[in-house]
Amino acid sequence: MIERALVGKRGYWAWMGVLVSVIGCGVLTYLRQLESGLGITGLSRDVTWGFYIAQFTFLVGVAASAVIVVLPYALHGVKAFARLALLGEMLAIAAVTMCLLFIFVDMGQPTRIFNVILYPTPRSPMFWDMIVLSGYLVLNAVISRTSLAAERDEEPAPSWVRPLVLLSIPWAISIHTVTAFLYSGLAARPFWMTALLAPRFLASAFASGPALLILVLLVLKRLTRFDAGKEAIGRLATIATYALATSIFFLLVELFTALYGNIPEHVSHFRYLFLGLPGGRTLVPWSWTAQALAALALVLLLLPRTRRREGPLVLACVSIFVSIWIEKGLGMVVTGFIPSPLGKVVRYVPTAPELLIGLGIYGVGLLVLTVLYRVALSVRGELA
Amino acid sequence: MTETVKEGRRRFLKLAGLGALAFSARKVLGKVAGEGARRWAMVVDPSRCRWDDGCNGCIKACHAAHNVPSVPDPKHEVKWIWKEKFADVFADQEAPHVAESLTSRPILALCNHCDDPPCARVCPTKATWRRDDGIVAIDPHRCIGCRYCVAACPYGSRSFNWVDPKPYLARVNPDYPARTKGIVEKCTFCVERVDRGRLPACVEGCPEKALIFGDLNDPQSDVRRTLRSRYALRRRPSLGTHPEVYYLV
Amino acid sequence: MRDGPKIAAGLALFLGLALSPVWQRVAAGRARQPEPVIAKPETRCLASREVMRASHMRLLDEWRQAVVREGRRGATDADGRPVSMSLTGTCLECHSNKKDFCDRCHLQLVVKPVCWGCHAEAAEKS
Numbered sequence: 206m207i208e209r210a211l212v213g214k215r216g217y218w219a220w221m222g223v224l225v226s227v228i229g230c231g232v233l234t235y236l237r238q239l240e241s242g243l244g245i246t247g248l249s250r251d252v253t254w255g256f257y258i259a260q261f262t263f264l265v266g267v268a269a270s271a272v273i274v275v276l277p278y279a280l281h282g283v284k285a286f287a288r289l290a291l292l293g294e295m296l297a298i299a300a301v302t303m304c305l306l307f308i309f310v311d312m313g314q315p316t317r318i319f320n321v322i323l324y325p326t327p328r329s330p331m332f333w334d335m336i337v338l339s340g341y342l343v344l345n346a347v348i349s350r351t352s353l354a355a356e357r358d359e360e361p362a363p364s365w366v367r368p369l370v371l372l373s374i375p376w377a378i379s380i381h382t383v384t385a386f387l388y389s390g391l392a393a394r395p396f397w398m399t400a401l402l403a404p405r406f407l408a409s410a411f412a413s414g415p416a417l418l419i420l421v422l423l424v425l426k427r428l429t430r431f432d433a434g435k436e437a438i439g440r441l442a443t444i445a446t447y448a449l450a451t452s453i454f455f456l457l458v459e460l461f462t463a464l465y466g467n468i469p470e471h472v473s474h475f476r477y478l479f480l481g482l483p484g485g486r487t488l489v490p491w492s493w494t495a496q497a498l499a500a501l502a503l504v505l506l507l508l509p510r511t512r513r514r515e516g517p518l519v520l521a522c523v524s525i526f527v528s529i530w531i532e533k534g535l536g537m538v539v540t541g542f543i544p545s546p547l548g549k550v551v552r553y554v555p556t557a558p559e560l561l562i563g564l565g566i567y568g569v570g571l572l573v574l575t576v577l578y579r580v581a582l583s584v585r586g587e588l589a
Numbered sequence: 590m591t592e593t594v595k596e597g598r599r600r601f602l603k604l605a606g607l608g609a610l611a612f613s614a615r616k617v618l619g620k621v622a623g624e625g626a627r628r629w630a631m632v633v634d635p636s637r638c639r640w641d642d643g644c645n646g647c648i649k650a651c652h653a654a655h656n657v658p659s660v661p662d663p664k665h666e667v668k669w670i671w672k673e674k675f676a677d678v679f680a681d682q683e684a685p686h687v688a689e690s691l692t693s694r695p696i697l698a699l700c701n702h703c704d705d706p707p708c709a710r711v712c713p714t715k716a717t718w719r720r721d722d723g724i725v726a727i728d729p730h731r732c733i734g735c736r737y738c739v740a741a742c743p744y745g746s747r748s749f750n751w752v753d754p755k756p757y758l759a760r761v762n763p764d765y766p767a768r769t770k771g772i773v774e775k776c777t778f779c780v781e782r783v784d785r786g787r788l789p790a791c792v793e794g795c796p797e798k799a800l801i802f803g804d805l806n807d808p809q810s811d812v813r814r815t816l817r818s819r820y821a822l823r824r825r826p827s828l829g830t831h832p833e834v835y836y837l838v
Numbered sequence: 839m840r841d842g843p844k845i846a847a848g849l850a851l852f853l854g855l856a857l858s859p860v861w862q863r864v865a866a867g868r869a870r871q872p873e874p875v876i877a878k879p880e881t882r883c884l885a886s887r888e889v890m891r892a893s894h895m896r897l898l899d900e901w902r903q904a905v906v907r908e909g910r911r912g913a914t915d916a917d918g919r920p921v922s923m924s925l926t927g928t929c930l931e932c933h934s935n936k937k938d939f940c941d942r943c944h945l946q947l948v949v950k951p952v953c954w955g956c957h958a959e960a961a962e963k964s
Contacts, residue, residue: 242770244751249664253739313734313771320714320733331713331737392828393743546745547677728906755960767960784911
């Protein structure tokens with residue numbers, strides 16, 4: 206079926222050309238990083254995880270949000286999502302691929318990556334993260350390929366696909382929970398050590414995932430003959446609204462506990478994030494922008510007259526996506542390290558090589574998504 | 590009467606089971622009886638530390654013996670033992686009216702070789718682990734450079750090699766390996782010396798004997814006798830890591 | 839097959855070029871042997887030359903496992919003499935001439951042990 210992605214008009218190949226160039230830049234920059242070490246990033250002894258791991262964390266959320274279309278359809282027969290489940294699974298494949306790539310480029314000794322399999326360590330959340338992410342990738346790949354092949358042959362999917370689909374639902378929850386556990390079990394980092402971290406991750410994932418999916422579906426409506434339909438978009442918007450409200454509520458709850466409890470080492474991280482500390486205010490404008498965008502999106506989505514019109518809906522979805530990308534992709538990881546256990550405030554700004562490599566990985570994700578969607582829509586005869 | 594197959598099988602299983610039990614019991618009893626059961630610890634006496642004339646004897650001895658690089662960019666610093674302010678090391682002990690003679694001294698910071706080390710808990714490849722004698726070791730051959738341990742350490746004791754350390758070695762100790770970029774390193778309690786009955790380099794390198802090293806399981810060791818006679822602080826004890834570096838006050 | 843002769847000629851040329859190391863060895867009678875220089879010929883190694891040549895990497899792996907992961911540093915050799923399991927401390931004490939010993943075989947056989955990066959390069963450069 207993949208041969209269907211090799212046929213296309215000028216616009217398609219131009220897009221692929223852009224993606225391949227971006228990926229190429231990323232690869233060349235990564236070779237430089239392999240040569241000189243991770244020192245070419247903005248990371249430091251005190252801020253040891255940054256852009257790469259933050260993108261990985263954000264994209265796990267996007268991957269998990271495939272469950273938003275699969276669950277209603279598979280468990281509750283929501284017809285509006287029938288045609289969307291496949292697209293959700295393909296988005297998950299692209300997102301998990303990017304997650305694995307971001308982890309890979311962050312490793313100091315990537316040639317030793319198989320040590321994680323050769324010396325399994327069940328006590329380490331990172332071991333479980335590797336298992337659940339790889340498993341989720343395989344699960345979605347098998348489900349989507351088999352379902353699509355069945356559609357092409359105009360037959361029902363084999364009976365063993367349904368148990369796999371049902372499995373993918375708790376599995377999707379687990380990938381983001383295990384990723385949250387990477388952070389929330391560390392007594393050394395009070396900013397992360399909250400039981401609410403996993404629920405926060407899931408809430409923000411279920412807001413940003415559907416927001417992205419709505420945007421992607423609207424793009425598909427422009428470029429192809431695929432129309433998800435008003436009902437599907439409407440339901441996705443509803444889910445995103447409730448999830449966004451929950452996500453904002455969770456942040457407020459965190460703020461209360463930290464600020465009212467007033468334990469210095471808890472307060473200091475929130476202070477750094479929203480007010481800055483002597484030595485650094487890098488994230489302050491970003492945090493307030495994220496919250497402003499979240500508030501704007503919530504208002505647009507709560508009012509029916511803005512939720513139902515495409516223009517404001519697009520604005521709301523872009524706002525949610527950017528807001529949560531800032532919150533998870535910039536704010537969450539770095540703030541855990543500042544101030545350091547010895548009270549140091551160290552500045553972290555991703556360097557150009559770091560951003561180029563990251564951009565290259567996003568290019569890979571978009572490439573995977575383009576190819577998969579093209580194949581799917583071609584099989585369904587809804588290309589153009 | 591000859592035994593049936595069933596009886597013979599049962600007899601064999603009993604024997605095998607007893608054998609397995611005896612084997613594991615021997616290991617457990619061996620530990621309890623103190624067979625090879627040592628617990629290394631260090632006591633730091635800041636009052637003896639010759640801080641006011643810029644003495645760095647311990648740091649120089651350690652970093653020279655172990656080929657620890659002097660990386661100029663502070664973001665990429667690699668350090669196994671270094672000096673910090675009292676208020677930063679013991680931030681959880683607000684000490685506003687304690688004598689300045691105590692709180693103005695620099696305090697030596699190093700790996701605490703915790704009894705329940707969070708770094709070893711999170712390492713996905715067991716490249717860092719706690720030995721039976723209490724030393725938290727690193728296997729530089731296995732480390733994949735994920736830096737999860739660096740994130741998990743509540744004391745900031747671990748350094749990552751952001752760049753190739755070799756250009757930043759002023760003098761090389763040929764009897765000890767260097768490291769490569771992309772792996773984590775930290776104080777090892779001089780395991781290569783301790784395993785051969787010697788003292789750590791920092792302890793030997795201190796001209797004022799401000800560092801005391803020994804076996805906590807030996808009631809007559811220097812560390813036990815010192816801890817019996819004087820009160821000692823540990824860093825962030827409420828986190829449950831059970832650090833084994835003690836600071837006399 | 840009209841182009842048969844051309845294809846055969848092309849194949850023969852390719853095989854000739856690709857297998858040139860084999861032809862060189864045939865012409866020379868035997869393969870070019872690397873000649874490592876023993877720095878201290880009066881001492882004895884842990885095992886015979888044949889055993890060491892075939893298994894020194896496996897020995898070093900076992901030593902690394904014992905020393906780094908199990909904390910065991912001492913062993914005995916085939917004759918019962920005590921041996922410290924250390925590349926730098928034992929092996930390189932006698933074989934101190936890495937360029938004329940270790941590198942001779944490694945370079946010719948294009949073997950690039952990653953080990954040297956930490957266990958020798960720093961000392962070599964200083």
